[in-house]
Amino acid sequence: MTQVNRADFLRAGAGTLAVASLRWPARRASASEPVEVTLRSAPLRDGLAYNGTIPGPLLRVAHGQRIRVRYVSGVDVPTSVHWHGLLLPNDMDGVAGLTQAAVHRGGEYVYDFVAGPSGTRWYHDHAFQLGMARGLFGMFVVEDRNEEPADAEFALVFHDVPVWNSIEAALRGMGTAPMNDPMGSPESMQMDGGKMGDEVTYAAHCINGASYPNVKRLAVRLGERVRLRLLNASPTLTRYVRLAGHSLTVTHADGNALAAPVEVDALRIATGERYDAIVVVRDPGAFLLEGLGGDSLASQQAVVVYTEGMENAPPLRASPTLEGARVFSYELAGGIAAAAHSEPPDFEMTLGGGGWKNPRWTIDDRVWPQTPKLRVQRGQVATLRFRNTSEMDHPMHLHGHIFALTEVDGKSLLRPLSKDVVLVAANGGTVTWRIVADAPAGRWLLHCHNEVHMVDGMMSELVYVS
Ligand code: C2O
Ligand code: CU
Numbered sequence: 001m002t003q004v005n006r007a008d009f010l011r012a013g014a015g016t017l018a019v020a021s022l023r024w025p026a027r028r029a030s031a032s033e034p035v036e037v038t039l040r041s042a043p044l045r046d047g048l049a050y051n052g053t054i055p056g057p058l059l060r061v062a063h064g065q066r067i068r069v070r071y072v073s074g075v076d077v078p079t080s081v082h083w084h085g086l087l088l089p090n091d092m093d094g095v096a097g098l099t100q101a102a103v104h105r106g107g108e109y110v111y112d113f114v115a116g117p118s119g120t121r122w123y124h125d126h127a128f129q130l131g132m133a134r135g136l137f138g139m140f141v142v143e144d145r146n147e148e149p150a151d152a153e154f155a156l157v158f159h160d161v162p163v164w165n166s167i168e169a170a171l172r173g174m175g176t177a178p179m180n181d182p183m184g185s186p187e188s189m190q191m192d193g194g195k196m197g198d199e200v201t202y203a204a205h206c207i208n209g210a211s212y213p214n215v216k217r218l219a220v221r222l223g224e225r226v227r228l229r230l231l232n233a234s235p236t237l238t239r240y241v242r243l244a245g246h247s248l249t250v251t252h253a254d255g256n257a258l259a260a261p262v263e264v265d266a267l268r269i270a271t272g273e274r275y276d277a278i279v280v281v282r283d284p285g286a287f288l289l290e291g292l293g294g295d296s297l298a299s300q301q302a303v304v305v306y307t308e309g310m311e312n313a314p315p316l317r318a319s320p321t322l323e324g325a326r327v328f329s330y331e332l333a334g335g336i337a338a339a340a341h342s343e344p345p346d347f348e349m350t351l352g353g354g355g356w357k358n359p360r361w362t363i364d365d366r367v368w369p370q371t372p373k374l375r376v377q378r379g380q381v382a383t384l385r386f387r388n389t390s391e392m393d394h395p396m397h398l399h400g401h402i403f404a405l406t407e408v409d410g411k412s413l414l415r416p417l418s419k420d421v422v423l424v425a426a427n428g429g430t431v432t433w434r435i436v437a438d439a440p441a442g443r444w445l446l447h448c449h450n451e452v453h454m455v456d457g458m459m460s461e462l463v464y465v466s
Helices: 002-013 164-171 330-334 451-455
Strands: 035-044 047-050 059-062 066-073 081-084 108-114 119-125 137-143 152-162 202-207 218-220 225-232 239-243 248-253 256-264 266-269 274-280 286-292 302-307 347-353 361-363 374-376 381-388 394-398 403-408 411-419 421-424 430-436 443-448 459-464
Touching: 059 066, 081 108, 119 225, 119 274, 137 152, 137 225, 152 164, 164 451, 225 266, 239 248, 248 266, 248 411, 256 330, 256 411, 266 274, 330 403, 330 411, 361 451, 374 381, 381 394, 381 403, 394 430, 421 430, 443 451
Parallel strands: 035 066, 059 137, 152 225, 218 302, 347 381, 374 459
Antiparallel strands: 035 047, 066 108, 081 119, 119 137, 152 202, 225 274, 239 266, 239 286, 248 256, 248 274, 286 302, 347 361, 381 430, 394 421, 394 443, 403 411, 403 430, 443 459
16 A cells, blocks of 8 residues: 555654754756746735745755746845755855845845755745745745655645734734734633733735635545645744644654654644645545634635535534644654653753833843854754743744754653754743754854744854854
8 A cells, every 4th residue: 555655665764863864955066957936026915925926936846956046126125035944055045134135126136056855845035024924935845756746735835914013013012912822721812901912913814825715725536645735934823734524644844754654633833834744535525624723813724625526515624622632743743752861952042032012032131133142063963952931932943954853841752853943832841952063154043933023033043163
C-alpha cells in the first residue's frame, strides 16, 4: 500500500537529529538557467498586493533550482521581500535596513538564489511598515524530488484582514484585550473594562484571499491521498484548523519532515508556521475545513472540501469546541522524554512587555535595537531558551537557519522538531532551540512573528563573530 510506503519513507528520511537531514541546496553552476519571476507590489482595495492578488502568486520550484525574482515596488511605503524558511545568502534575505536597503516606489531589487531546503516555505514583506498585514505575502513551495507525490495537493493560505485603526491602536498598546489561545477559556477572550492590550480587531478572516462561502471549493476523489499545505499568514492570530468528520495526518512542520507522521483532529497553527497534512475522504459528501478562532467572524475562515456531485450539499461542520479532540502540539509530534535533563542553555532570552498603553514588546527588558544579540562562532551548536513572562503568546522566528526544537514548557522532546517558528506560550512558557551555526556570514534577524510585537521592539539578531 502506498500509504505504508510513504510512512516508512518519512521515518527513514528523518533521523533523531532531524536537523541534520536538512541540506543547503547544492550550488549549481551559474550557467544553469534560472526560473525568472517578476513580483510587483501595488495597492489593492484597502491593502497591498503582489501581482494583483492577496495572497501573491504561489511560487513553486524544484529543490536546487535557481530562481531570479525581480521585485518592483509600486507602493508608497518602503518594502522588501523576505524568503521565510529558505536558506539563502544574507544579502538575499530581504530584511530592509539589515540585509538590504528598503525598496521605494518605482525602485527594484533582484533576488537571485538557489531554492532549498524542500518543503512549504513562504515569502513576505519585511520593511517594518506592516506590509505583511496589508497583504504582501505568498506561499513558496520547494519540491522534493524524492518525495512520493500525493494524488492531489492544495495550498491553503490563512490570513486575517485587520481593521486599520485597531492595528494602529495595538501598536500604541491600546488595542483590545490580549486573545492568545482562540480555544482557551471564554474569560480569556473578554475585554474586561480597563484591561486593554495589544490585540488587533479584524474585519475579515480569509483562506486564499476570500471569506466563506466565497472561498474556492476543493474537489477531491474518494480514497485519494490529498496533501494540504497550510500557511498561517495572519499578522497576529493563532488558528486551529480542522476538517469536519476527518482526521489530519501531519507530515511536515514548517516544511520539514516530522520524524513520524502524527494523526490529529485539529492542527494548531501560529502566525508564520506551516504544516503539511494528508487527508483521505472515504465517504461521499461535503465537509467544512475551518480555521477555528475566537472572534464572532471566525467562521468566515472556512472552505468546502467535496467529493464528486456533492459540491452544493450543505457541508458538514466540525464541532465549534476542541473538547475531546486530539490537537497537534509540539509535544505530541516530538514525544516527551521520560527524564527532563535540564542542561543550562548557552543563551536565554526573556520575552516581556505589553499591556495597557505599553507599546513595548521586549527581550530582556529592552526593545530593538537595544536588545541583546546572539553572538555565535561559525560551526558552533548553540542552545537558546526563551522564557515568556508576558500575557501574550509569541511565535518566535529565526532567519537563515532551521533549528531543532528540543524543549517545550520544561519537557524535553524525544524527537526534536525541525522548525523556523515556534510559539512560546504566555505566562511562563518556555522553549529551547538547538541552532547549528552554519549559515553564511551576516546578520540574521530573530523576532516575534506577531507583526505588532515585531514592530514594537521584540527583535534581536544572530551575528557571526567568526
Ligand atoms: Cu516570516 Cu522575519 O519573517
Ligand atoms: Cu509576540
